[in-house]
Amino acid sequence: MLAVAILFLLSSAAVTNCEVEEEAIISRFQNYLRINTAHPNPNYNEAAQFIAAEANSLSLDTQTLEFLKGKPLVLLKWAGRDPSLPSILLNSHTDVVPAETHKWNHPPFDAHLHPSSGHIYARGSQDMKCVGIQYLEAIRKLQASGFRPLRTVYLSFVPDEEIGGHDGAEMFADSDVFRKMNVGIVLDEGLASPNEDYRVFYGERSPWWLVIKATGAPGHGAKLYDNTAMENLIKSVESVRRFRASQFDLVKAGLKAEGEVISVNMVFLKAGTPSPTGFVMNLQPSEAQAGFDIRVPPTADEASLERRIAEEWAPATRNMTFEFKQRVSVNDKFGKPVVTAIDSSNPWWALLEEAIKSAKGKLGKPEIFPASTDARYFRGRGLPAIGFSPMANTPILLHDHNEFLNKDEYLRGIGIYESIIKAYASYEEPRKDEASRAEL
Missing domain, CATH: 3.30.70.360 (Alpha-Beta Plaits)
Known part of the structure; x- marks a missing residue:
């Protein structure tokens, strides 16, 4: 009886600790959502300070860039064991579109968590503050597990995506800072999926x-x-x-x-x-x-x-x-369509598929993104860029009234990114002799 009682107490403590951790994770998400970064007057400075504080808690290197005054771009770095290898870039934007407050059931910058449904109502909950913080939470979990990346992982929090990205991602992608990062793959935003399959995008409409x-x-x-x-x-x-x-x-x-x-x-x-x-x-x-x-x-x-x-x-x-x-042209400077390969010529694609599968996720058919994202600026420079936001069983509400993301789906997405980042940051390219044997 004593042994059973001890096991019960230990399991109860574990459940309590898990609940406390989840509450802290959701709280950090809500705090980010409450920062009003809606156009035409986004509070970029407060958002940048919030991101820098989170990065400091994870001991990530932090750099704030301003290609145009008043529009900070926060660049974080998780140094890899082999900095000579091409790095990973996890991109997200800090700005959101305006909201017609009187048409929302809950104020768009209160980040209201509905007690019964678990929905978090806020502008940016889907587009795309969720993704930026999920990156950080995934790294937090990887660090706690003792994982050390082989490749350097960068996180960029850019301004102005909702108004074209010209003073944000476009200038960033064309900068000396970016060139020195030696980026090999970019992850950017996708869309929610109304069914159980995650949506993934390899190109977009111009x-x-x-x-x-x-x-x-x-x-x-x-x-x-x-x-x-x-x-x-x-x-x-x-x-x-x-x-x-x-x-x-x-x-x-x-x-x-x-x-x-x-x-x-x-x-x-x-x-x-x-x-x-x-x-x-x-x-x-x-x-x-x-x-x-x-x-x-x-x-x-x-x-x-x-x-x-x-x-x-x-x-x-x-x-x-x-x-x-x-x-915006649909072709690159060589006259070829600006798309990311989704076959064996692109190892990052296969890694993504396997990482999502190992995290118990299901991937839908690859798509062309119906609108435009910052990914186009990286693809235009010849880099593979994949659009992905882990939101399944979720109505598409970007730019809509009462935008929300369910807390359980948000937490599940962190695990998906944990799997992807681990796979990408651990990837070792096969040696030429190994590749030749594989071809034979």
């Missing part, structure tokens, strides 16, 4: 932000005549809508994934002559314009899309012009 402008003679609101600015713009919008429907039909029919088609969405319409009470109602305007967010997969024919825009959507014959506010 943003083309297009503005179409129509001009015409002004006229009385009651007069009917050809080639008014509004008439010509409406014809263009109808043409765009038909193209959008044809692409969307492929997705709805299951013939293509969302990341494999060209998406077009009108994001603004600007026309009319303002008046103190709204708009002048009996005057046809001489100018009208519309903006479109176009996302182009790496498999698309850029030249064909450009011709469609010039000949169908904004033909000069209808007094129309167009310009790109942003246009």
